[in-house]
Amino acid sequence: MxxxxxxxxxxxxxxxxxxxxxxxxxxxxxxxxxxxxxxxxxxxxxxxxxxxxxxxxxxxxxxxxxxxxxxxxxxxxxxxxxxxxxxxxxxxxxxxxxxxxxxxxxxxxxxxxxxxxxxxxxxxxxxxxxxxxxxxxxxxxxxxxxxxxxxxxxxxxxxxxxxxxxxxxxxxxxxITVRPGKPNRAASSFMSSIFREPLNGETANCPVDPDFKQLYxxxxxxxxxxxxxxxxxxxxxxxxxxxxxxGQVWTIAEMIDAMTEVAGPDPAARITWNKEPEIDTILKGWHMxxxxxxxxxxxxxxxxxxxxxxxxxxxxxxxxx
Amino acid sequence: MxxxxxxxxxxxxxxxxxxxxxxxxxxxxxxxxxxxxxxxxxxxxxxxxxxxxxxxxxxxxxxxxxxxxxxxxxxxxxxxxxxxxxxxxxxxxxxxxxxxxxxxxxxxxxxxxxxxxxxxxxxxxxxxxxxxxxxxxxxxxxxxxxxxxxxxxxxxxxxxxxxxxxxxxxxxxxxITVRPGKPNRAASSFMSSIFREPLNGETANCPVDPDFKQLYxxxxxxxxxxxxxxxxxxxxxxxxxxxxxxGQVWTIAEMIDAMTEVAGPDPAARITWNKEPEIDTILKGWHMxxxxxxxxxxxxxxxxxxxxxxxxxxxxxxxxx
Missing domain, CATH: 3.40.50.720 (NAD(P)-binding Rossmann-like Domain)
Structure with missing residues (x-):
């Protein structure tokens, strides 16, 4: 084959x-x-x-x-x-x-x-x-x-x-979360970054509210x-x-809590929360x-x-x- | 304009x-x-x-x-x-x-x-x-x-x-029924022919049963x-x-009755009822x-x-x- x-x-x-x-x-x-x-x-x-x-x-x-x-x-x-x-x-x-x-x-x-x-x-x-x-x-x-x-x-x-x-x-x-490697041009890229980078000791930005829902x-x-x-x-x-x-539908808040349960409180503290206008329109259309x-x-x-x-x-x- | x-x-x-x-x-x-x-x-x-x-x-x-x-x-x-x-x-x-x-x-x-x-x-x-x-x-x-x-x-x-x-x-x-002119290569072509030809004094074949439903x-x-x-x-x-x-969903039988009501009994008598294998598969897929x-x-x-x-x-x- x-x-x-x-x-x-x-x-x-x-x-x-x-x-x-x-x-x-x-x-x-x-x-x-x-x-x-x-x-x-x-x-x-x-x-x-x-x-x-x-x-x-x-x-x-x-x-x-x-x-x-x-x-x-x-x-x-x-x-x-x-x-x-x-x-x-x-x-x-x-x-x-x-x-x-x-x-x-x-x-x-x-x-x-x-x-x-x-x-x-x-x-x-x-x-x-x-x-x-x-x-x-x-x-x-x-x-x-x-x-x-x-x-x-x-x-x-x-x-x-x-x-x-x-x-x-x-x-x-x-x-697909948590994807390894670098951020890419997918609007969903941050949905991995906010776990991957903090787990590796770096900061990452979350451009949506904690109640944002998606299928992961x-x-x-x-x-x-x-x-x-x-x-x-x-x-x-x-x-x-x-x-x-x-997949399963989770909010950002639920996922961050899960990360904290597995890896302790430090990673979550490395997440920043700033809106990103360029991807905001795309994300608004993603009812989930x-x-x-x-x-x-x-x-x-x-x-x-x-x-x-x-x-x-x-x-x-x-x-x- | x-x-x-x-x-x-x-x-x-x-x-x-x-x-x-x-x-x-x-x-x-x-x-x-x-x-x-x-x-x-x-x-x-x-x-x-x-x-x-x-x-x-x-x-x-x-x-x-x-x-x-x-x-x-x-x-x-x-x-x-x-x-x-x-x-x-x-x-x-x-x-x-x-x-x-x-x-x-x-x-x-x-x-x-x-x-x-x-x-x-x-x-x-x-x-x-x-x-x-x-x-x-x-x-x-x-x-x-x-x-x-x-x-x-x-x-x-x-x-x-x-x-x-x-x-x-x-x-x-x-x-779209009754379409004027000649039959074409649409599988739905007969859905006009069986009214048009009989109304013009000619015969036409109906390849489906009288209870076949479509949106017309x-x-x-x-x-x-x-x-x-x-x-x-x-x-x-x-x-x-x-x-x-x-559109409206009608059976072939209902439409033929309507034709008879408008144009008398002669057109309906000019319809033949023979299956046509070439279009049968297409028509079976047309739930309606x-x-x-x-x-x-x-x-x-x-x-x-x-x-x-x-x-x-x-x-x-x-x-x-």
Missing amino acids: KVLILGGGGFIGRKLALQLAERGRLRGQDIDRLVLADIIDPVPINAPFPVSYQTCDIADPASVATSIDADVDVIYLLAAVVSAHAEQELEAGIQTNLMGVLNVLERCRSLGTCPVVVFTSSIAVFGGDTPQPFTDVSLPNPQTSYGAQKAMGEYLITDYSRRGLIDGRGFRLPT LSPRKCVENLIKGAELQIEELGQNRCLTMP DIRTDRGLALGLEADSSFQDNIRYYLQDDVAKN | KVLILGGGGFIGRKLALQLAERGRLRGQDIDRLVLADIIDPVPINAPFPVSYQTCDIADPASVATSIDADVDVIYLLAAVVSAHAEQELEAGIQTNLMGVLNVLERCRSLGTCPVVVFTSSIAVFGGDTPQPFTDVSLPNPQTSYGAQKAMGEYLITDYSRRGLIDGRGFRLPT LSPRKCVENLIKGAELQIEELGQNRCLTMP DIRTDRGLALGLEADSSFQDNIRYYLQDDVAKN
Whole structure:
């Protein structure tokens, strides 16, 4: 079985690759080849099977054709232009988040090999004047270009699957917290920074009020769900290949309390509270009472507590580095 | 005020043009120029203002640039590859129904003139395993490529409007019955043929059972709604620019009874009842218990009866030809 991760240089792509290396198997078969592709060459990983690294821009059909061969069995399509970036540069978002998905699916169509395609959508598809709670059968009414582009990607995944051109499945990712590394251009970036930096002895700013609610999931559970997601059978997915990945709705205040419970009172004292006008409009559109019944019924999982989430970060990202 | 109809050679485009000619005004202003554009040159109409005719393929950005000038105030975006055609030729549907919409919106963005754009979506966006009745906040779960492409078009219309690049609004058209002219490649084509041909003394085949339900609207009311639709104000539209155009749900049997009430028993006797495997799969996916509350609240209208609908056809299309 050959697995390709488009976006294999991103933090989820890398954690997924490491987990696949640890398991060695996917969909009941041994993995005998893993390809990590990204716009910049991914950092190498250790694995019990050969791993290759490619530069790939999904916005470019020729680049996609080089990455997707007829022998690829499973494609993880994680590559994307993130929310604040897509809001600032409409064209960049359209080219990667819409045309990039189309390029991948068209390449699969031309090969005729019907690979499994695991697409990462986002809870940014929700918002606006659709009544809450948002369920798996609510109208996605995104209030960002990123959300609109992800919603369109979902329709492509479902339609190409219905036509038998791919075996697709898409998961709307909750806000993935605590993500390691540096802040990025996602409007949700602070939702990791306010835990990560204080846990590492640095300050971080929280641009929203303590009662701000969101759907959260740890990177560890996200990767487990992406693996389970690839293993779901067609019959389980029905007539809509896209659904919300489970997570839990917490307020900022609840999460800070959980951090204090795990790591003592010092980290919380390192958080500053200043509004940031540039992302305020995006955040206002992110209503976040979300139900994830369908994902739970399919066996995907949320974190059992935010304390666990903090512990995963300390175990997976602080202790190992 | 200059109005452009992309798809001005189609039957709705032509009826809309004739109605605009009769009214002479739109959005409280005199129309001083109308342009009808289509892939083949539209048939000329009489109007109290200058009308020009263009060949335009919305799938071609250069062609779109020729049709959309900076002085266009209102664009009707009706051009599309219809359902059975888009199902047979995925690429044709993608190019016109998705890329065509994007080409129009990108042209508007480059002009910076923020025209009103009235987009015709379709109730084909509904289907699959979304619970009924389908409302304006139900997940569109199309089971045809045409429906998927129309759903994606809706997201583009709403997002470009939110960004202030166009003043867009999209209406999911019910099945428009009784349409004049010849059958086309829409899977819904028979839903007009079984009335039109028998009323004109010819036979026609009905490929579904008499209890098949759909949301229907007459061409006359559809055109009135498209005119009202252009006149809605931004404040009325809120955070989602797309909604279902009102119609009424009727069974085939109810509609045939209505035809008999208006035109006597002979037409109904000219209908044959043979299944057609090619369109059967598409039709099975068209669940049709649809609520149109939002459109009704905005002042758009359904027909008051199918008898009226039959009378409109006899008045507008048979008597005038």
